[in-house]
Amino acid sequence: MLREFSERIRAELPPLQRICVAGPGAIGITLATRMALNGLQVTIAARGQSLNVIQENGLQLTDVYGKHTVRVPVAEGPDIPPQDVVFLSSKAQDLASIASWTQNLIGPDTIIVPVINGIPWWYFEGEAGQYSGRNVKSVDPDGCLKRLLPSAHVIGCVAMFTADRPAPGTARSLNPLRLIIGEIDNEPRVRTEALAKILIRSGIETRVSERVRDPLWTKVIGNLVFNPLSVATGATLRELAGDSSLAHVSRQLLNEALLVAASFGARVEMSPRQLLDFTKSMGDAKTSMLQDYEMGRPLELAAIVDAVLEFADLQGLPMPFTQSVTTITRYRSLTSTGQRSG
Numbered sequence: 001m002l003r004e005f006s007e008r009i010r011a012e013l014p015p016l017q018r019i020c021v022a023g024p025g026a027i028g029i030t031l032a033t034r035m036a037l038n039g040l041q042v043t044i045a046a047r048g049q050s051l052n053v054i055q056e057n058g059l060q061l062t063d064v065y066g067k068h069t070v071r072v073p074v075a076e077g078p079d080i081p082p083q084d085v086v087f088l089s090s091k092a093q094d095l096a097s098i099a100s101w102t103q104n105l106i107g108p109d110t111i112i113v114p115v116i117n118g119i120p121w122w123y124f125e126g127e128a129g130q131y132s133g134r135n136v137k138s139v140d141p142d143g144c145l146k147r148l149l150p151s152a153h154v155i156g157c158v159a160m161f162t163a164d165r166p167a168p169g170t171a172r173s174l175n176p177l178r179l180i181i182g183e184i185d186n187e188p189r190v191r192t193e194a195l196a197k198i199l200i201r202s203g204i205e206t207r208v209s210e211r212v213r214d215p216l217w218t219k220v221i222g223n224l225v226f227n228p229l230s231v232a233t234g235a236t237l238r239e240l241a242g243d244s245s246l247a248h249v250s251r252q253l254l255n256e257a258l259l260v261a262a263s264f265g266a267r268v269e270m271s272p273r274q275l276l277d278f279t280k281s282m283g284d285a286k287t288s289m290l291q292d293y294e295m296g297r298p299l300e301l302a303a304i305v306d307a308v309l310e311f312a313d314l315q316g317l318p319m320p321f322t323q324s325v326t327t328i329t330r331y332r333s334l335t336s337t338g339q340r341s342g
C-alpha cells in the first residue's frame, strides 16, 4: 500500500500549498507563523479561547528572526476542507480527540505530520521484524490512531527546538528552529523532499532522515531523561544537564534508555556527552512537561515514558531508575491537580 501511494505521489506531486496546523500551542503557532510568513495558505484548527483569540488578533510569534504577527484563517477542525499537509501539534494524550475530527482534512494525497514528542502510534508500521504492525499499547491502546491516521499518509517528524505559549495565539521560540522528517517505511519519496523544501523556505532548518526512528529515539531519550526529572526537581534544562548531582541522575536514566533503543536497532545520533552538552546549551528553558506541570495540565508520560517501558518489557530489559523517577513525577502531578491527596 505504501509503495502504491509512493508511485502515485512521484507521478503527480501536488504542490504543498494548503497547510493545516491542528493544535495552535507553542509548537503549532511557531510552525504556522513561519509557514504563513513564507506565503503558504495556512489554516489553524483550533478550539475555544485559542480560536477566538486567533480570529481576533492573528498569531504572534517571537523567534530567532524577530517579532511577527500574521493573520490566518482559523476554524474548528471539522469545518476545514481537505489539505495538502496537516501538522498535528497537540500533546500526545490529546491526539485521539484531534484524530476523531481529521477525516475531512485528509484527502487521497494529504501528508500527515505529527510534531509530537514520544514514541508515536505508528512506530511498528512500515517496518519489518517480529513486532511489525503491532499497536503501541501505551499510546494507542485500541488502535484508533492507526485507523484514523492511516500510515501511508504519515511522515515522521522530530522537533529539535523549544517553544512556549505565554498566552493563547502567542508563542516564543528562542532557539534555532530545527525539524527532522522522514518516511516511516524508510523509502525515499519526493513528497518528503517537497515538505522539507517548504519548511526550509519558511526559516525552519529541516533535515530528511533515511531512518527517522534514529532521531526519534534520540529525542525520546532526551525527553525520557529530562522531562520527568524536570517535574520532580523543578530544574531547567541547563541545570538538569549541568548541575553535577542532577547530571549524575540524568546519566543513570540515559544508560537505561540507551539499552532499550539499541535493542530495537536504533542508532542514537548523539553520545551521552553530546546529549548532556546539547541540553545544557538550551539554557534556562523549562521542558514542555515542566510547563504543563506548572499549569496543572496532564503530563505526556504515556508517550514519553510508558511506551519506552512497554518496549523495554518486550525485550526483558529492566528500567528501575526510570520507573522511580516516573513514580515521583506522576505522584507530584496527581497531587498538584488534586487527583490524589498529598
Ligand SMILES: NC(=O)C1=CN([C@@H]2O[C@H](COP(=O)(O)OP(=O)(O)OC[C@H]3O[C@@H](n4cnc5c(N)ncnc54)[C@H](OP(=O)(O)O)[C@@H]3O)[C@@H](O)[C@H]2O)C=CC1
Binding pocket: 022, 023, 024, 025, 026, 027, 028, 045, 046, 047, 048, 049, 050, 089, 090, 091, 092, 094, 097, 098, 115, 116, 117, 118, 159, 160, 161, 162, 163, 164, 165, 287, 288, 300
Ligand atoms: N514546547 C516545546 O518546547 C516542545 C514541545 N514538543 C512537543 O510538541 C507537542 C506539542 O507541544 P506544545 O506545542 O508545547 O503543546 P501545547 O500544550 O502548547 O499545545 C497543544 C495544542 O493542542 C491543542 N489541543 C489539544 N487538544 C485538542 C483538541 N481536542 N482539539 C483541538 N485542539 C486541541 C491545544 O488547544 P488549546 O489551544 O485549546 O490549549 C493547544 O493548542 C508535544 O508533543 C510536545 O511534547 C516538542 C519539542 C519542544
Ligand SMILES: CC(C)(CO)C(=O)C(=O)O
Binding pocket: 117, 161, 162, 222, 223, 226, 227, 286, 287, 288, 289
Ligand atoms: C526541550 C526538550 C528538547 C527537552 O527534552 C523538549 O522536547 C521538551 O521540552 O519537551
